[in-house]
Amino acid sequence: MLIKLSWRNIWRNKRRSQIVVISIIVGVVAIILMDTLSMGMIRQMLENQIGSHVGHIQIHRNGFNDNKIIQNYLPDADEVEEVLKSTPEVIAFSERVLTLGLLSSATNSSGVFLVGIHPEEERNITTINGSIVKGNYLSGHKREIVIGEKLAEKLGVELGDKVVAMASALDGTIGSDVFRVVGLYQTLSSEFDKTYIYIPIQNSQKMLDLAGHISEYVFLVENTKEVQDVKLSIKNHLGEKYEVLSYRDLLPTLVMYMDLYKQTIWIFYLIIAIAMVFGIVNTMLMSVFERIQEFGVLMAMGMKNGKLFTMILMEAFFLGVFGTIVGVLIGLIIYFPLTQSGIDFSTFSEGLTAMGSGAIIFPILTFQGFLSALVIVPFVSVIGAIYPAIRTVRLQPVSAIRYV
């Protein structure tokens, strides 16, 4: 009956309760949209990085990641390949040569990461072939090069133009070769587009005098949740000569940003919660002051403070739960279509492209986000009702009954 009484009490002043419920709904919808969009943006940044180059896991000679010189080639590529072939979770892998170098045109030059790849194998790992906006992907012919559209603009080159790549060779001399631009790519990260160039692996090995050596293996696993386990398993197999790095190790800034977001989203929740607490306190105080005489009668009839206190908290809780349910439903109604269409932030596209997320953000609702939206507001509502409830139980029955 106490539940029934609490529920009916909140609808005694319909307009006031409706205003509070609407403010709760707005808060819950804001929590859902803010969280899902932020998660979507971060996930896109991460997936774009994984898809455009990084892959799930990379294997190098120990120390390569800190010092990407060509002398740090893999000690025994065959051994690594054997391990990868015998690991069932690995769904695709590819070899690469990777070094820092300089790419020059007739008019300009730019520091780059020179990446030698097997074009066909690389298709299974990264999305570079799907990111070609002009020309073609590497066909397997010698001295072809695919560069980012942004880099092409900087160098002043177009399809079919020649560029010269230079990098320190294995023996310390400068290795160089001439390449013809066959394709221009564009990923969702403009910084990446300016930096990474792709050439056939054989050309890179010859140019750098590598004699068949490679710098790294990059591979994908079937389930991203298995990345850490697979990494550790392969690391155990290969031993100390190699470094086995997951995308979390290779993209520390992005991962840190993601972790930071998960921490800082609570500040956002807190701000919304504080705003709601004041709303609830205000509403419940008004509701309590209107009913002082009634509380006096309830006390006179023998209602104890605990039950009175509970009843007021329940009223606020019901307001919170009701607003939350409606808010979550509205939030989901907005959310689901957006998962298909995304939200076009073209106005901010330069900044978003620089961050690597792309201009269209597809929101992602995580379990944590959903749970937060469900739990925070009812919890905050109860917190907001504590002060009015304390004020109520401090009333003296006899003065409360006489209260006008």
Place this chain on the structure above:
Amino acid sequence: MEVIRTEKLEKIYGDNGVPVKAVDGVDLTIKKGEFLVIAGPSGSGKTTLLNMIGALDQPTSGKVYLEGEDLSRKSRSQLANLRLRKLGFVFQAYNLIPVLNALENIEFTMMLIGISEKEREDRAMKVMEELGINELAYKRPNEMSGGQQQRVAVARAIVNNPSIVLADEPTANLDSKTGESLLDLMEQMNKEKDITFVFSSHDPQVINRAKRLLKLQDGRIKIDG
């Protein structure tokens, strides 16, 4: 059997720093089955006395005993428990819970005690039948007249079989015919069920029904008979 006993009961209000004696040394014994009216002009202390008897207000000095239990030694929670189990209240303004219907209002105190839903409903319906108000069971207070509300309030007050029912100006908001009818009902409950009623009123209608009349003046008993 003694239900209420007061000893040198005194209540002083500090009104703007000037102490005012609302009740001044009242010694009173109320026995089971009495139909007692505390009468007197405004400010004579009748409501204050009723509130102290009903464990709603603490005396400045003196004692109130309810069935031999000293109320001054009870905590706030214990007093609430006593009011719940041993006292029934009827207020001038009816004071039903507006969001509950008549049946739920009557059941309310039983719910506080922890009586099962089935038993609550059976007992509430029985009392409503006895008072002839069963057709009001599912009406909310705003759908009832003042007289009907006050009858429901009486039902609420007696449903737990209290030791005593305290009624503060119960007819003040009712017309004379409805007031008479309500008093008939309370008198009937007093006779048939031996329920002790104590009224605070200056309404002649109520005073004329008194089996025992207590006249207060300046917080003191002037007439007891």
